[in-house]
Amino acid sequence: xxxxxxxxxxxxxxxxxxxxxxxxxxxxxxxxxxxxxxxxxxxxxxxxxxxxxxxxxxxxxxxxxxxxxxxxxxxxxxxxxxxxxxxxxxxxxxxxxxxxxxxxxxxxxxxxxxxxxxxxxxxxxxxxxxxxxxxxxxxxxxxxxxxxxxxxxxxxxxxxxxxxxxxxxxxxxxxxxxxxxxxxxxxxxxxxxxxxxxxxxxxxxxxxxxxxxxxxxxxxxxxxxxxxxxxxxxxxxxxxxxxxxxxxxxxxxxxxxxxxxxxxxxxxxxxxx
Amino acid sequence: xxxxxxxxxxxxxxxxxxxxxxxxxxxxxxxxxxxxxxxxxxxxxxxxxxxxxxxxxxxxxxxxxxxxxxxxxxxxxxxxxxxxxxxxxxxxxxxxxxxxxxxxxxxxxxxxxxxxxxxxxxxxxxxxxxxxxxxxxxxxxxxxxxxxxxxxxxxxxxxxxxxxxxxxxxxxxxxxxxxxxxxxxxxxxxxxxxxxxxxxxxxxxxxxxxxxxxxxxxxxxxxxxxxxxxxxxxxxxxxxxxxxxxxxxxxx
Numbered sequence: 001x002x003x004x005x006x007x008x009x010x011x012x013x014x015x016x017x018x019x020x021x022x023x024x025x026x027x028x029x030x031x032x033x034x035x036x037x038x039x040x041x042x043x044x045x046x047x048x049x050x051x052x053x054x055x056x057x058x059x060x061x062x063x064x065x066x067x068x069x070x071x072x073x074x075x076x077x078x079x080x081x082x083x084x085x086x087x088x089x090x091x092x093x094x095x096x097x098x099x100x101x102x103x104x105x106x107x108x109x110x111x112x113x114x115x116x117x118x119x120x121x122x123x124x125x126x127x128x129x130x131x132x133x134x135x136x137x138x139x140x141x142x143x144x145x146x147x148x149x150x151x152x153x154x155x156x157x158x159x160x161x162x163x164x165x166x167x168x169x170x171x172x173x174x175x176x177x178x179x180x181x182x183x184x185x186x187x188x189x190x191x192x193x194x195x196x197x198x199x200x201x202x203x204x205x206x207x208x209x210x211x212x213x214x215x216x217x218x219x220x221x222x223x224x225x226x227x228x229x230x231x232x233x234x235x236x237x238x239x240x241x242x243x244x245x246x247x248x249x250x251x252x253x254x255x256x257x258x259x260x261x262x263x264x265x266x267x268x269x270x271x272x273x
Numbered sequence: 274x275x276x277x278x279x280x281x282x283x284x285x286x287x288x289x290x291x292x293x294x295x296x297x298x299x300x301x302x303x304x305x306x307x308x309x310x311x312x313x314x315x316x317x318x319x320x321x322x323x324x325x326x327x328x329x330x331x332x333x334x335x336x337x338x339x340x341x342x343x344x345x346x347x348x349x350x351x352x353x354x355x356x357x358x359x360x361x362x363x364x365x366x367x368x369x370x371x372x373x374x375x376x377x378x379x380x381x382x383x384x385x386x387x388x389x390x391x392x393x394x395x396x397x398x399x400x401x402x403x404x405x406x407x408x409x410x411x412x413x414x415x416x417x418x419x420x421x422x423x424x425x426x427x428x429x430x431x432x433x434x435x436x437x438x439x440x441x442x443x444x445x446x447x448x449x450x451x452x453x454x455x456x457x458x459x460x461x462x463x464x465x466x467x468x469x470x471x472x473x474x475x476x477x478x479x480x481x482x483x484x485x486x487x488x489x490x491x492x493x494x495x496x497x498x499x500x501x502x503x504x505x506x507x508x509x510x511x512x513x514x515x516x517x518x519x520x521x522x523x524x525x
Contacts, residue, residue: 002307002500030518179485181485213452215453222509225507229497235497239520240516240520241523243510247452247511250512252445252449257313
């Protein structure tokens with residue numbers, strides 16, 4: 001069974017691959033044998049992670065890309081196919097870290113709305129569009145979208161982030177329903193709270209692991225096996241699925257953690273049966 | 274390969290429940306190939322003996338315990354036999370279930386009770402008995418095998434849907450209840466799987482048109498996820514139902 005996790009001869013692109021969880025995804029895919037492309041806006045971090053991946057023996061490219069620019073997205077795909085021959089796996093990970101406080105709806109201007117929607121949603125659409133025909137023509141491919149717990153639940157004052165991340169779940173389902181017949185599967189991973197440099201930078205205080213059911217935050221390297229599973233042939237019949245890697249946060253909710261009512265059963269109600 | 278190290282189940286003990294559907298040998302073989310020794314529990318006419326052969330073929334130890342899995346004394350005996358032989362239980366796979374389809378107004382008390390007993394009560398009993406053990410030993414993994422009926426309704430399937438929904442919520446609630454005890458509880462929602470050969474499927478292909486991936490699944494399609502959820506690689510995942518259904522759930 002574990003042989004199915006091998007990604008030898010596979011080519012994977014990770015957007016937002018230079019930092020945070022994206023960096024762990026690149027390294028995990030490379031570790032499983034894939035040739036990897038780290039795409040991201042800033043050249044420094046993607047070059048760094050590509051160098052690390054190459055040091056482990058993988059073919060690795062760093063391709064500077066702003067996913068909100070569809071021409072640059074098309075160039076990312078063209079260059080990947082040119083240099084590595086194909087695209088087997090696309091991980092739509094690029095996005096903005098959730099703004100710490102968000103903003104009351106009356107303070108959000110048009111430009112801000114579009115800016116965050118573009119970064120978190122439109123980029124994933126552009127990238128999926130750019131690989132869809134290539135993957136469908138080859139009769140295989142894996143698209144992995146990275147959503148968030150805020151894509152499934154509301155977040156106070158987090159309008160754009162929650163809407164964009166929720167839309168990624170629907171993008172996943174629509175890709176799954178549309179491209180499944182061509183052998184292309186699409187799934188969505190929902191990471192919970194992982195302390196990465198991006199999260200640290202945007203927050204004054206990191207929430208304690210106490211608010212998470214299992215009692216700790218995620219370790220960035222824990223995203224790796226889930227990505228490898230979804231990128232590999234071991235998940236060929238998974239399509240349109242969304243699941244969380246969040247320490248149990250979405251199974252209940254942050255608020256009820258520690259709320260453990262003991263309520264005696266009214267046996268008389270049962271008529272003594 | 275480094276990427277696989279967290280998936281290794283060497284030295285782990287799994288208990289997998291079986292039924293007549295023929296999926297158990299695939300699941301047991303996958304766990305065994307990842308390194309686990311596997312105990313199989315199910316009634317005499319179930320696929321547990323086939324499953325044991327698949328475990329031994331993978332070079333691991335197998336133990337078969339015949340049980341109908343619906344009474345607490347019987348389930349406690351199963352757990353006692355597994356721990357007597359292997360000392361521990363690291364992985365519980367609640368796979369056994371019965372399928373049932375009938376209009377609700379024609380469903381008898383006995384049929385309703387049997388579906389609940391075989392699909393819900395036995396899962397509760399196994400979770401409780403093995404859960405006590407896992408809490409005492411400091412951790413474990415529970416994987417409940419359910420289906421899309423945990424989420425979607427279906428005509429002539431009220432009892433089956435109610436039972437699957439119960440398993441889904443049992444999974445979420447136990448995932449939280451045991452979250453701080455290093456016991457992870459997750460579920461796999463299987464799509465329309467077939468352990469049969471394609472020839473036997475002929476004539477039933479109409480439904481395939483409505484599955485985005487355009488084919489029925491095989492039990493082996495669940496094995497990658499099963500090993501993931503059984504291993505250390507999924508330590509940050511709990512209370513989740515993950516569907517493996519070729520896109521059926523994503524479809525309208």
